[in-house]
Amino acid sequence: MPFGLLKYGLSKNYPAKHHFTPAKELKKHYDVIIIGGGGHGAAIAYNLAKYHGITNVAILEKSYLGGGNTARNTAVIRSNYLTEAGVKFYSESVKLFNNLSNEFNYNVMMENRGQLTLAHSDAAIRSFRWRAEVNQHLGVRSELVDRQTIAELVPNLNMSEDSRFPIMAGLWHADGATARHDAVAWGYAKGACDRGVELHQLTEVEDIEITNGRVTAVKTNRGRVECGSVVQAVAGASSIVAKKAGIPLPIHCYPLQAMVTQPYKPILTPHVSSPQVHVYVHQTSRGEFVIGGGSDPYPLYNTRATLDQRESLSAAALELFPFLSQARLLRQWAGTTDMTPDYSPIMGLSPVENYYLDAGWGTWGFKATPICGVTMAELVATKKVPDLIKPFELERFYRFEQVNEAGATAASH
Amino acid sequence: MKLLTCPLNGKRNISEFTYGGEYHVMPDHRTSSARDWAEHVFFHDNVAGLVTEWWCHSASSFWFLAERNTITDEVIRTFKADEIYQQRVEFTAPETEV
Ligand SMILES: Cc1cc2nc3c(=O)[nH]c(=O)nc-3n(C[C@H](O)[C@H](O)[C@H](O)COP(=O)(O)OP(=O)(O)OC[C@H]3O[C@@H](n4cnc5c(N)ncnc54)[C@H](O)[C@@H]3O)c2cc1C
Numbered sequence: 001m002p003f004g005l006l007k008y009g010l011s012k013n014y015p016a017k018h019h020f021t022p023a024k025e026l027k028k029h030y031d032v033i034i035i036g037g038g039g040h041g042a043a044i045a046y047n048l049a050k051y052h053g054i055t056n057v058a059i060l061e062k063s064y065l066g067g068g069n070t071a072r073n074t075a076v077i078r079s080n081y082l083t084e085a086g087v088k089f090y091s092e093s094v095k096l097f098n099n100l101s102n103e104f105n106y107n108v109m110m111e112n113r114g115q116l117t118l119a120h121s122d123a124a125i126r127s128f129r130w131r132a133e134v135n136q137h138l139g140v141r142s143e144l145v146d147r148q149t150i151a152e153l154v155p156n157l158n159m160s161e162d163s164r165f166p167i168m169a170g171l172w173h174a175d176g177a178t179a180r181h182d183a184v185a186w187g188y189a190k191g192a193c194d195r196g197v198e199l200h201q202l203t204e205v206e207d208i209e210i211t212n213g214r215v216t217a218v219k220t221n222r223g224r225v226e227c228g229s230v231v232q233a234v235a236g237a238s239s240i241v242a243k244k245a246g247i248p249l250p251i252h253c254y255p256l257q258a259m260v261t262q263p264y265k266p267i268l269t270p271h272v273s274s275p276q277v278h279v280y281v282h283q284t285s286r287g288e289f290v291i292g293g294g295s296d297p298y299p300l301y302n303t304r305a306t307l308d309q310r311e312s313l314s315a316a317a318l319e320l321f322p323f324l325s326q327a328r329l330l331r332q333w334a335g336t337t338d339m340t341p342d343y344s345p346i347m348g349l350s351p352v353e354n355y356y357l358d359a360g361w362g363t364w365g366f367k368a369t370p371i372c373g374v375t376m377a378e379l380v381a382t383k384k385v386p387d388l389i390k391p392f393e394l395e396r397f398y399r400f401e402q403v404n405e406a407g408a409t410a411a412s413h
Numbered sequence: 414m415k416l417l418t419c420p421l422n423g424k425r426n427i428s429e430f431t432y433g434g435e436y437h438v439m440p441d442h443r444t445s446s447a448r449d450w451a452e453h454v455f456f457h458d459n460v461a462g463l464v465t466e467w468w469c470h471s472a473s474s475f476w477f478l479a480e481r482n483t484i485t486d487e488v489i490r491t492f493k494a495d496e497i498y499q500q501r502v503e504f505t506a507p508e509t510e511v
Binding site for chain 2: 239240248249250251252253297298299300301302304308341397398399400
């Protein structure tokens with residue numbers, strides 16, 4: 001069998017296929033320039049090419065494809081949010097995720113293992129009841145569960161009543177899932193490049209030219225490129241890039257850290273999250289325990305890992321899963337997250353006519369990748385804002401109409 | 414643990430402090446438009462580099478200002494608010510019929 005594989009590997013009949021555009025010169029003009037080659041940028045390009053026939057598109061990425069927050073997230077996919085706008089939007093994304101491997105003919109390793117959020121107080125139970133009602137009304141599988149059900153769902157969870165914050169109830173979200181984040185970015189980029197989109201890595205947008213309220217060109221480290229329109233999808237660099245287009249944003253950048261243990265035998269099936277002790281844990285199909293929690297306490301453009309966060313994440317994880325006390329940590333890392341005051345994204349039109357925003361993804365934007373691709377491409381192609389993203393427009397802050405998702409994202413992911 | 418120097422209490426663990434947002438000159442709430450007010454409340458410069466910002470020593474509720482580099486995470490200096498504020502800020506709203 002290994003020799004069989006070797007035959008394929010060496011045979012000229014099966015040449016290795018490039019996933020993406022090999023490096024080449026930038027064209028003078030593109031109909032659409034996408035700044036940022038993360039999952040979002042790639043998904044927007046894919047949808048423009050596949051569903052709107054717009055293929056004169058360039059993705060400009062200052063580093064390498066999917067090396068930003070797309071590479072750093074903990075891959076939690078869910079739709080059990082609190083607001084109607086949020087639940088409708090994220091549940092569409094979950095549906096798209098479930099079909100993504102088929103859509104690409106490329107395995108994104110979607111795992112529908114469910115998500116359990118823990119309540120350690122009466123107040124949390126009340127808010128879970130509220131969320132479950134909103135979720136069910138909008139067709140999302142989400143229900144309040146008691147201690148007995150929790151013990152059945154996660155037999156190795158610490159259910160002791162003597163712990164500092166005993167578990168009182170939970171919100172069970174059967175639609176909760178994870179997927180391989182790199183494969184999502186690669187699948188979209190490959191599909192886009194197969195249809196004529198150009199991916200230019202190591203290409204940083206340094207300035208944006210605006211004439212009479214319209215963007216006409218971008219300046220990069222590899223020269224000036226003219227464009228019909230621009231989409232910015234740069235997550236942690238949102239404020240910096242938008243400022244080049246003269247657009248102020250209600251965003252503050254905070255580091256979000258996560259860590260992972262060495263692989264162990266499979267023992268934990270669902271994703272378990274506790275907003276009260278500020279931690280969430282799941283075990284990947286490779287066996288590693290992924291541990292994440294809240295953001296750093298103050299803004300920073302730096303992806304260093306801190307001992308403080310390692311201590312507090314470990315303490316919280318051990319509170320829920322004491323058996324992890326002997327587990328060895330493999331890695332700890334951070335990403336720069338673009339946090340909005342209402343924990344909802346900023347999508348759609350900007351004060352510059354043909355400049356579109358896909359920003360404010362904070363600690364929750366991986367799960368939105370497919371639906372961002374669909375809605376932002378529709379916006380760019382038709383110039384009409386899709387209903388699903390209307391509530392997330394930048395203008396909401398000037399009208400004091402925030403989409404308050406804070407209650408549902410207390411443990412960030 | 415990182416240390417921060419409180420102008421009132423001296424060097425303390427940074428976990429004793431709460432970040433309080435960017436320092437901005439507040440528009441006059443009696444005359445500013447709703448749009449300007451919204452911008453003041455919600456929008457941020459979010460600079461990668463040197464910033465001036467509010468911090469509070471939680472244990473003593475003492476508010477002060479800091480200059481910090483948001484790329485290297487170095488605190489350049491911390492100082493009392495009276496370096497900037499020489500007068501009381503007037504918050505009273507004009508009388509309105511209820
Ligand atoms: C530790 C951590 C855990 C997380 N966990 C979850 C989770 O469990 N579930 C979830 O849904 N979300 C999670 N998130 C959030 C999620 O990772 C992001 O919201 C999402 O990946 C954003 O995708 P993106 O494509 O918009 O951004 P990115 O993947 O960051 O891509 C933006 C790209 O823009 C490029 N760029 C920046 N400036 C320029 C420029 N001037 N010119 C050209 N290119 C530029 C960057 O190099 C980068 O590659 C987490 C984030 C972190 C940090």
